[in-house]
Amino acid sequence: MSQSGTGIDLDTSLGYLLKEASSVLRTAMEEVLRPLGMTVTHYSCLELLAQRPGLSNSELARGAFVTRQSMNVLLQNLERDGYVTRPAQAPVGKALPARLTPRGRRSLERASAAVRSVEVRMLAGMTEAEQADALRSLRSMIRSLRGDAVGA
Amino acid sequence: MSQSGTGIDLDTSLGYLLKEASSVLRTAMEEVLRPLGMTVTHYSCLELLAQRPGLSNSELARGAFVTRQSMNVLLQNLERDGYVTRPAQAPVGKALPARLTPRGRRSLERASAAVRSVEVRMLAGMTEAEQADALRSLRSMIRSLRGDAVGA
DNA sequence: CAACGTATGTCAGACTTCTGACATGAGTCA
DNA sequence: TGACTCATGTCAGAAGTCTGACATACGTTG
Numbered sequence: 001m002s003q004s005g006t007g008i009d010l011d012t013s014l015g016y017l018l019k020e021a022s023s024v025l026r027t028a029m030e031e032v033l034r035p036l037g038m039t040v041t042h043y044s045c046l047e048l049l050a051q052r053p054g055l056s057n058s059e060l061a062r063g064a065f066v067t068r069q070s071m072n073v074l075l076q077n078l079e080r081d082g083y084v085t086r087p088a089q090a091p092v093g094k095a096l097p098a099r100l101t102p103r104g105r106r107s108l109e110r111a112s113a114a115v116r117s118v119e120v121r122m123l124a125g126m127t128e129a130e131q132a133d134a135l136r137s138l139r140s141m142i143r144s145l146r147g148d149a150v151g152a
Numbered sequence: 153m154s155q156s157g158t159g160i161d162l163d164t165s166l167g168y169l170l171k172e173a174s175s176v177l178r179t180a181m182e183e184v185l186r187p188l189g190m191t192v193t194h195y196s197c198l199e200l201l202a203q204r205p206g207l208s209n210s211e212l213a214r215g216a217f218v219t220r221q222s223m224n225v226l227l228q229n230l231e232r233d234g235y236v237t238r239p240a241q242a243p244v245g246k247a248l249p250a251r252l253t254p255r256g257r258r259s260l261e262r263a264s265a266a267v268r269s270v271e272v273r274m275l276a277g278m279t280e281a282e283q284a285d286a287l288r289s290l291r292s293m294i295r296s297l298r299g300d301a302v303g304a
Numbered sequence: 305c306a307a308c309g310t311a312t313g314t315c316a317g318a319c320t321t322c323t324g325a326c327a328t329g330a331g332t333c334a
Numbered sequence: 335t336g337a338c339t340c341a342t343g344t345c346a347g348a349a350g351t352c353t354g355a356c357a358t359a360c361g362t363t364g
Contacts (some may be wrong), residue, residue, distance in 0.1 A: 022174035023217035065175035094312040134289035246342040
């Protein structure tokens with residue numbers, strides 16, 4: 001696809017393809033989330049809270065792959081609009097455990113269904129085995145990039 | 153990794169893992185690009201121009217997975233700083249073919265080497281066959297998400 | 305106990321990217 | 335030829351995210 005002007009190796013670079021896949025996935029998610037008035041990070045935050053109630057702002061940030069400052073802005077809005085609640089006082093340390101409100105849970109349900117449909121569409125045409133392979137490949141790449149050491 | 157509080161299926165979601173891998177890759181690239189005073193999009197633009205000279209602003213935007221408005225901002229800066237050149241008049245239509253200047257090419261060389269090392273690190277621990285599989289998987293996901301049609 | 309390093313929440317400012325909008329140039333078709 | 339559609343470049347404003355900075359809370363270590 002695209003132009004085949006010079007026959008570049010961009011199409012054979014795993015890094016480039018990873019970026020492309022991520023971009024396409026993000027766009028597809030934004031498309032289904034926009035009608036619900038939700039961004040991807042917004043949805044990620046809610047989904048994380050549904051699956052792991054009590055996560056702190058910093059933990060949510062790591063789970064959604066943004067800085068804690070960005071997540072803090074979002075979390076304050078979500079709290080103001082009644083989607084999540086946080087105690088005024090930290091039970092321990094400074095971390096404030098966040099939880100979904102019933103309203104947040106309802107909002108998430110629609111979003112979750114929409115996002116699931118996107119993932120289903122993405123996986124169409126792949127066998128179970130291929131999906132398992134892809135899972136292992138991605139995990140390997142993540143581990144290699146994170147696992148520091150290695151001067152190289 | 154992370155907490156194993158509830159045993160979530162986030163670790164088995166290809167979509168989530170794709171986002172994670174992309175995030176880690178981006179962070180790794182930013183790390184090596186920052187000392188060179190370059191962002192990922194900045195580098196992407198230069199790399200695209202090196203491999204496909206004469207790409208227009210819109211084409212560069214598509215290749216770097218940003219909007220043409222964003223690429224336009226970047227391209228104007230790169231032009232102002234002497235990394236790329238564009239004719240004042242469009243040879244055909246409105247599209248202005250961009251090209252690297254010698255300075256742009258020099259700047260790219262260092263960045264390209266740095267990015268290559270990141271990709272090498274990412275692929276460490278994967279066999280040729282596994283890389284080929286990953287390539288096919290990512291292409292399949294991209295095609296499925298892009299290829300509309302298909303109701304559910 | 306005191307000092308240190310680490311992690312957290314939060315505020316402020318800057319940067320990047322996005323959406324919306326407009327005008328221009330090329331191709332298509334009646 | 336004229337109308338329509340599409341792609342492009344560009345400007346302007348809005349939104350999201352980032353970096354930098356500060357104060358606070360915990361654990362460790364002397």
